[in-house]
Amino acid sequence: MSKTVIKVENISKQYRLGEIGTGTISHDLNRWFAKVRGKEDPYLKIGDTNDRTQKGNSDYVWALKDINFEVKQGEVLGIIGRNGAGKSTLLKILSKTTTPTTGSIKVKGRIASLLEVGTGFHPELSGRDNIFLNGAILGMSKQEIKSKFDEIVDFSGVERYIDTPVKRYSSGMYVRLAFAVAAHLEPEILIVDEVLAVGDAEFQKKCLGKMKDVSVNDGRTVLFVSHNMSAINSLCENLVLLNKGVVEDYGQTNNIIQKYLNVTSVIGNGIENFTNIANKPVYLKEAKVVSKTGTITSKINFQEELSLKLSIEVINPNPYYYAVIHLLNSNSEVIIFTAENDLKESTFKTNPIAGIFDFSIKYPAALLKPGKYSFTIKVVDEQSFKVIDEKIQAITFEIEDFSSIRARYNRYREIALVAPEIEWELKN
16 A cells, blocks of 8 residues: 555445434344354345335345445545435545445545534534644644644635634535635545535635645645536546445546436436425425426427426425525536525515425526536525525436527537527627
8 A cells, every 4th residue: 555545445334224224232133143153244135225216125225335446645536426326425434434334444644524514613612713623633733733723714714703603604604614624734635525515616616726736736635526527527537436335437537427427417307306305394395397388398499498497395484495596517517596585585584384385487598508407406594504405406408409590500609608699789
């Protein structure tokens, strides 16, 4: 392991579905009895593949199964895959938040993890105190932390609130400070999950630049998970593609991204239904793409108006709820952003009751160039800044162009993100 800083060998992680996460006392006794007799764990012989869309035949599921890969010093490795593919579970095992069921990991150096907003922060402590707390956890001396303190605060952009308890921070401020601490306290390995999506565009760009800098200039290793293919493409040299808990492919970024997009951008029938499995107080119940004629469809003509219709069910009313919609292209770049609280009076604010709320969002014709697109839909609490429900690429659709007149311009329009018809006027 001279230049290899992370070596993952046959890692598997098994969970039990339902209220009990791992097992009961009787299961633990069965495992112990098998171990003292020199037998294999009986529960390793059962369990379904991690397919969240199927009911399955067992109470046990393999979140990860036989994962193998190596990461070199100074490498930026991206980990991508659909929701439920096992990305976060793998990062939790690498950062030692949880243990694998089988397999082993060899790590060379200190690890700093940013797996979710506020990782490692104590809500009652101020930003200043949490910087020193995180530094101590990473094995830094007080003097080392002091020498980096001003740089951390400056990067985070929360100087005014540095002596305020972090429980009063917004989710964006939380992640700003958390990333600044993780990146500046000089760990040999930096693990970053999709949490950066909470930050604004300026901060995301800043973070990507910092991760590239620590890799190229400092020789530190970065593991990066994101659904933003543009960020992945600009930052990562190689990618691991996870699917249903197994490594589907590993290789150069461009090749893996193309394979991933071919799988995830499969066009459905224009409607998706969701269930409230996690008992959320508000959740997205249904999303559908509708043509100008009112027909549910997954294919819209370039010159037709596009409508997205949503059904959001409120279980526990709150006047601070609002819906957020990102329209993304096939590279997961956000093309259009809109939010329900852009209205003068939010529906949830003026009518905070339990029940189903139906929304219709219209996009003008001749705006999006032909290609595959998707909607990411969130329900957010404006007061706490928390995302209550989120469906990434909840529904996918395709813009088609049947215009022979415009077809000759396709090769020029490919370089543009959108392709509206722009009016020209000549004045002599």
